[in-house]
Amino acid sequence: MIRPTTKTLVVMLAFGFQSLAKADGLPIDELPQDHEVIFSRDVAPVLKKNCVACHNASNEEGGVNLESVAKMKSSDVDDVLVPGKPEASLLFLLASHTDDPVMPPQDNDVSASAMNPVELALLRRWIQSGAVVDQGASDPIKRSWQPLPSMLQTVYGxxxxxxxxxxxxxxxxxxxxxxxxxxxxxxxxxxxxxxxxxxxxxxxxxxxxxxxxxxxxxxxxxxxxxxxxxxPFESTSIPAIDADDVLATAMNTSGSHLAVLSRRGKLSVAEVGKDRWLWMKSFGVPDEFGSDDPPQVHVAVGADGHQAAIGWGNTIRIVRIDSENSAVADATDRITSMLWRGPDQLMTADAVGNVDFWKRDGSAWTKTAHKVSDQSVLGIYAATPQTGPVVAIDVSGKVAIWNETSSVFDDAGKLPAPALSASLTPTGDKLWITTASGSLGQYSIADKSMVEVAELDPVAEARWASDNWQTLVSETLVATHDKEVKQVEKDVAAEEKNLETSAKEIETKTKLRDEKTAGAVEAQKAAQAAAAKLAEAKSAQQTGNQKRDEIAESVKQLAAKVSDLETQLAKAKQEHADAVKQLAGIADAKTLEAAVKAAADAVTKADQAKTTKDSELSNAAAALQSAEGIKSRGEKRLKDLTALRQRQQEALAGAKAEQEKRNSDEAASKTLLDQSRATGQTFAVMAAGTRILTQAASSDGQTHGPWSLWSGAGDWLAELPDMPSGGQLVASGDRCVLVRDASGKTHALASSPRLxxxxxxxxxxxxxxxxxxxxxxxxxxxxxxxxxxxxxxxxxxxxxxxxxxxxxxxxxxxxxxxxxxxxxxxxxxxxxxxxxxxxxxxxxxxxxxxxxxxxxxxxxxxxxxxxxxxxxxxxxxxxxxxxxxxxxxxxxxxxxxxxxxxxxxxxxxxxxxxxxxxxxxxxxxxxxxxxxxxxxxxxxxxxxxxxxxxxxxxxxxxxxxxxxxxxxxxxxxxxxxxxxxxxxxxx
The missing domain is CATH 2.130.10.10 (YVTN repeat-like/Quinoprotein amine dehydrogenase)
Known part of the structure; x- marks a missing residue:
C-alpha cells in the first residue's frame, strides 16, 4: 500500500485531475430504511456504465480497478472502498462530488456521466451495509425482454x-x-x-x-x-404407390389429399401424412387403360378429399367417399382440364373451346356450357377452391376470365406465346406460365402483359455467373501478377545493370589503387634516401664541429706557448702555420648548418609526399572497398529479386493455370446453361402463391435438372439440393408436392410454413x-x-x-x-x-x-x-x-x-x-x-x-x-x- 503522505497525489493521478478548488456535492436521495441494496442489481450496472471503462484490468488508471469489490479493496490507492464507511470511501466521495477531484471528469473520452441522486443513494447504502457482494453478481443478469418500440427500427446490418x-x-x-x-x-x-x-x-x-x-x-x-x-421440404407419409400401375395422380388445391388412379380403374384417396388409404373405389374402365399407350386421364380431388372426378375422352366419372357407385357424365368433347368449385360443383374444359359448369342434383349432374374459344382450352384455374376469379387459357394463349355478373368469360388478353401449363395466384390477378421454350413467366391479367421471369435454369445461370465472375477475378489476379512480374523483371534488369556499372567502377578503382600504391612506394624510397642524406649531413656536421673545436683549442694552447717560449717561436710558428692551414681546410659551422638544413628540408618534403601518397592510397582503398560493398549489396538484392521474380513467375504461372481452369469451367457451365431451360411442363404454386417450385429441364426435354424455389414476385430464392435427384413433379398442392424419383418411388414432400x-x-x-x-x-x-x-x-x-x-x-x-x-x-x-x-x-x-x-x-x-x-x-x-x-x-x-x-x-x-x-x-x-x-x-x-x-x-x-x-x-x-x-x- 502507498504511504498516507502520498495519498492525495495518487488519488488525483488515479481518478483524473479536474480542479484544485473544492467541488460542491451532488444531490443524494433518501432511501426507505428497509430498502435492501443488492450489488449485482443496483450498484454493479452503475459502475460498469460510468466507471469501469477507465478503471479495469486492461486500463487501471492510476492503479484503480473497479471491476469487482475485490479489485477495489486491493487497489494501489488507500481507502478506495471502506466497508461500512461511505464518508471515508473515495469511491463515494469522488462520485458524489464531495471531495476533489470529482468523478467522472466532465470532459471524459468515454461518455461517462455523473451519478444521479438515486444511484448515489444506492451506492451509499451499499457501502453502509458493509459492501456485501451477493452470490449472483458473477452470473448473467436475467433480463425480461420487452418488444422494441415501433420507432426503434434502426438498420445496423x-x-x-x-x-x-x-x-x-x-x-x-x-x-x-x-x-x-x-x-x-x-x-x-x-x-x-x-x-x-x-x-x-x-x-x-x-x-x-x-x-x-x-x-x-x-x-x-x-x-x-x-x-x-x-x-427444406420435409418428407411426409403417404401410402406406397406402384409406379407401374399408376395412370394418373392428383392433389387437391391445399395439398392435404392425393388421389391415384390405377390402370385397372381403381381410385385410391389418401390424406397426406398418413401411410394408409383413406378410401378406395373401383369402376369399369376401357381396356386401353392397360395398354402401352393409354389415353390422357385427368383427375381432380375435392377440397376435403371426399370426392374425386376422373375424365378421359369426353367421359367424366365422379366418385364420392359416401357413395358405392360413381356418377357418369358426358362432356361435349375431349376433356382437357378439371376443377372443383365446391362439394357439388365441378368445372371442366374441353378440346373445342368450352368450359362446362357441372352441378349435382341428387345423383345426377347437369351442366351449363360456356364458350371460351374456338380452340382447345389448355386449362381452367381458380384463385381459391370455391370462391374468387376463374381463368381459362386456350392452346393459342388466349386468356379469359369468368365474369360472375354477366356469366360469361371476358377477354383478358393473349399470351406472347402459347402456354404449356399455368396457375393462377391466390389474389387472382396474375398467372404463372410455362411455355414450350421452357421459360417461366408471369402474366398480369389487369395489364394484359407478360413478364418473363426466367428463360434458362437459374441454378445453371448462377453457376455460370459464379464461374464467369471467378474467370474475371482470375483475369484480375493474372493482370496483377503479370504487372508484378514485369516490375520485378525491370528491377532485376536495373540491378544487373547496376552490378555491371559497379564491376567497371571496381576495376577502375582497383587500377587507381595500384597506381597509388606504386607512387606511395616510390615516395617511401625517396623519403628513406632523403633521411639517409640527412643523417649523413648531421654526422659530418657533428664530426666537423668536434674536429674544429679540438683544433681551435690546440691553436689557443700553441699561441700561449709562442708567447712563453720565445725559443720555440720558429718551431711554433711553423706548427701554427700548419694548424692554420689545416683549420682552413675544414668547413665552417655555417656551411655545415646549411647542409643539415637542406637535408632536413628534403626529408620534410619527402615525408609530405609520402603522406600525400598514403592518403591517396587510403582513399583509393576506401573507394574500392565501398564499390565492393555496393556490389555485394547489389548481388544480394539481385539474389532476392531473382528469388522474388521466381516466386512471382510461379504465382503468375499458377494464376494463368487457374485462369485456364476457370475459363474451362466457365465454358462448360455456359454450355450447360445454353442447353438448359428454366422449367419443364409442370411446376407448383405454393404457400398461398408466395412460393413457386420449378424443376429445370434440358433443351431437348429429356433430362430433369435442379429444383428451384421462387418468390411470388418472381425472385429466384435458391436451389433445393435436398429434393430427389432426377425426380419429377407429378402433383402439387398449396402445402405439399408429390415427386417421383429416378427409381419410380413417389415421395410426398411438405413445405415448411416458414421459408x-x-x-x-x-x-x-x-x-x-x-x-x-x-x-x-x-x-x-x-x-x-x-x-x-x-x-x-x-x-x-x-x-x-x-x-x-x-x-x-x-x-x-x-x-x-x-x-x-x-x-x-x-x-x-x-x-x-x-x-x-x-x-x-x-x-x-x-x-x-x-x-x-x-x-x-x-x-x-x-x-x-x-x-x-x-x-x-x-x-x-x-x-x-x-x-x-x-x-x-x-x-x-x-x-x-x-x-x-x-x-x-x-x-x-x-x-x-x-x-x-x-x-x-x-x-x-x-x-x-x-x-x-x-x-x-x-x-x-x-x-x-x-x-x-x-x-x-x-x-x-x-x-x-x-x-x-x-x-x-x-x-x-x-x-x-x-x-x-x-x-x-x-x-
Missing part, C-alpha cells in the same frame, strides 16, 4: 447475395428477407410458433451475413450469434454466453466453413473469435486482440487473412490458420468502423469515425491514400466489383463512390435511411443495399438511384 437477387435487412430486432423485384418482404425471420412468434433477436440486430446461395444467413445480436437456413428457420445459436441474451456484450460484426470466409465474430465490452480489450460455421464450435479465441471494442471483421478474398478494426483506432491483420498477428496498421484518429478488401488481395480500405477512408498496401502496411472531407463518420465500405473504386456509406445520409487510385469522387447521392449504418453489395458492384437510423433500407445502383425501398412494414 444489411447483407446481399453475390448475385444481388436477395437482401437481408435488420430492422431493430427484426430480420427481413427481400428480393430485387419488389419492396414486399419475402420472409420475416423469427422463432417460436405463429401464435407466439418472437423477433429474430431480443435486442438490435448488429450485423448480417448472407451466403451466395441465399440459403444460409448469420445474424449478430446481444451476446449471441444465430445461424439461419432455408427450410427460413433457426438452425443454431451461439450464446444467449439471458443465459451463459461466450460473448461479454453485443456481437457487433460477423463475417464468413470464402469457403463457408469459418465464421469470425467481433465485439466486446466498451473500453476493454475487445473480443475476436473464429468459429466453425457448420457446427458452431469455437475454433480459436484471440486473446486481447485490441485495446477496445472490435467493430468490424473481414476475411481476405482468399480466406487466409482476417482484418479487424476497433474503437482503439487500430487495424490489425491476423493469420487465420495460426491466429497470429501479422501486422498492425496505424493512422486513424478515431474508431475504425468498417473494412473492405480489394479482390486483388493487395489492397485494403478502412473507414473511420474520424471522417476519412484510408487505402492500405497489405504488403507494406502503409496507407497509400487518405480520402477525407466527409462531413461525418464513415460507417460502411464495399469495394465496387473488380474496380479500384470504393462505395462509402456515411452518417450524413449520403452514398458515395471514390476511386482508390486517385481519390476522385464519382458518385455523391443522398439516399433514404437517415444516418446510414449498413451497406453491402453484389459481387460486381452494380447493386448496393444501404440502411440506417431512419428504419428503412434501399436497393440502389452505382449512381445512388433508388431501385427498391425496403421497410419493416412491407409484408
Amino acid at each position: 444489411s447483407a446481399m447475395t453475390a448475385d444481388g437477387r436477395l437482401s437481408a435487412v435488420g430492422f431493430g430486432n427484426q430480420i427481413r428477407l427481400f428480393g430485387a423485384k419488389s419492396g414486399q418482404s419475402i420472409e420475416t425471420l423469427g422463432t417460436g410458433a405463429d401464435d407466439q412468434r418472437k423477433p429474430a433477436h431480443d435486442d438490435f440486430v448488429q450485423d448480417l451475413f448472407l451466403d451466395p446461395s441465399g440459403r444460409h444467413l448469420v445474424s449478430a445480436g446481444y451476446r449471441n450469434v444465430k445461424f439461419w437456413e432455408m427450410s 427460413m428457420q433457426l438452425r443454431k445459436t451461439i450464446g444467449s441474451s439471458n443465459g451463459p454466453s461466450p460473448f461479454a456484450d453485443r456481437v457487433l460484426c460477423v463475417d464468413v470466409d470464402p469457403s463457408g466453413n469459418l465464421l469470425a465474430s467481433g465485439g466486446g465490452e466498451p473500453s476493454r480489450s475487445g473480443e475476436l473469435m473464429i468459429w466453425n460455421a457448420n457446427d458452431g464450435s469455437l475454433v480459436r479465441k484471440i486473446s486481447k486482440p485490441h485495446a477496445d471494442t472490435v467493430l468490424c471483421v473481414r476475411f481476405s478474398p482468399d480466406g487466409k487473412t482476417l482484418a479487424t478494426g476497433a474503437a482503439d483506432q487500430m487495424v490489425k491483420l491476423w493469420d487465420v490458420e495460426s491466429g497470429k498477428l501479422i501486422k498492425t496498421l496505424e493512422g486513424h484518429t478515431h474508431h475504425v468502423t468498417s473494412i473492405a478488401w480489394n479482390i486483388n488481395r493487395r489492397q485494403l480500405a478502412t473507414g473511420s469515425a474520424d471522417a476519412s477512408v484510408k487505402i492500405w498496401s497489405v504488403d507494406s502496411g502503409q496507407a497509400t491514400r487518405t480520402i477525407s472531407g466527409f462531413k461525418t463518420d464513415v460507417t460502411g465500405l464495399v469495394f465496387v466489383g473488380r474496380d479500384d473504386r470504393i462505395g462509402v456509406a456515411c452518417g450524413d445520409s449520403h452514398f458515395r463512390i471514390y476511386r482508390t487510385d486517385n481519390g476522385s469522387r464519382e458518385t455523391n447521392a443522398q439516399v433514404v435511411g437517415g444516418y446510414l449504418y449498413a451497406i453491402d453489395s453484389n459481387r460486381d458492384g452494380s447493386r448496393f443495399v444501404v440502411g440506417g437510423a431512419g428504419g428503412v433500407a434501399s436497393l440502389i445502383d452505382k449512381s445512388g438511384k433508388q431501385q427498391v425501398q425496403y421497410s419493416p412494414s412491407n409484408e
